[in-house]
Amino acid sequence: xxxxxxxxxxxKIAATNGEIGHVKDFxxxxxxxxxxxxxxxxxxxxxxxxxxxxxxxxxxxxxxNKQLHVNLTRAQIEKxxxxxxxxxxxxxxxxxxxxYYGWPNYWTGDLIWGAAGFPIASNPPPGTxxxxxxxxxxxxxxxxxxxxxxxxxxxxxxxIGWVRSFMVDDxxxxxxxxxxxxxxxxxxxxxxISPTKIKQISYAESKVFVNLTKADIQRTEETNIV
Numbered sequence: 001x002x003x004x005x006x007x008x009x010x011x012k013i014a015a016t017n018g019e020i021g022h023v024k025d026f027x028x029x030x031x032x033x034x035x036x037x038x039x040x041x042x043x044x045x046x047x048x049x050x051x052x053x054x055x056x057x058x059x060x061x062x063x064x065n066k067q068l069h070v071n072l073t074r075a076q077i078e079k080x081x082x083x084x085x086x087x088x089x090x091x092x093x094x095x096x097x098x099x100y101y102g103w104p105n106y107w108t109g110d111l112i113w114g115a116a117g118f119p120i121a122s123n124p125p126p127g128t129x130x131x132x133x134x135x136x137x138x139x140x141x142x143x144x145x146x147x148x149x150x151x152x153x154x155x156x157x158x159x160i161g162w163v164r165s166f167m168v169d170d171x172x173x174x175x176x177x178x179x180x181x182x183x184x185x186x187x188x189x190x191x192x193i194s195p196t197k198i199k200q201i202s203y204a205e206s207k208v209f210v211n212l213t214k215a216d217i218q219r220t221e222e223t224n225i226v
């Protein structure tokens with residue numbers, strides 16, 4: 001089922017033995033277009049610390065009570081590798097994180113989760129080696145979904161609107177569409193644009209460039225995928 005990621009912000013996060021905080025943000029991979037981590041605000045439980053939770057650990061999403069269950073204990077989360085919130089996630093951190101939890105990594109393999117199309121909680125095969133060549137590099141392809149909110153959408157013939165949210169598959173956690181609020185040229189309608197139409201994201205300019213014209217968009221109906 002597709003979920004509007006904007007509606008997940010603020011949802012409570014329940015570990016197997018108690019709440020750990022609420023959803024603050026998500027980090028997504030702008031190459032494979034998948035959510036890689038949930039950013040949990042732990043509030044007074046782990047004061048001043050943000051925690052990353054991988055979709056490998058996601059359990060039931062209780063929409064009625066706005067709560068996401070994760071298949072981890074509070075102790076596991078508390079002892080997980082800490083993250084420097086003032087800088088991008090590094091590959092070294094990710095390697096340490098995945099080793100700590102014993103999950104197969106997503107950056108080796110052809111599918112969206114490396115060797116699988118879905119995040120599966122399982123132990124890595126014997127002899128798995130870490131890729132230490134990129135240990136100290138920040139992974140610039142991991143970006144905050146919150147930070148992309150409001151980015152201008154640039155068609156080939158002008159600005160068509162701005163990013164309002166993302167629609168994600170709650171099984172694979174792949175991003176299926178960008179939710180775009182159009183400007184006055186299209187009566188402020190809300191449209192959905194597939195990541196396959198995205199040419200480039202300019203983080204310096206806060207813009208998303210798409211391989212579409214305004215006429216392409218006007219040929220579709222509201223809420224249809226462009």
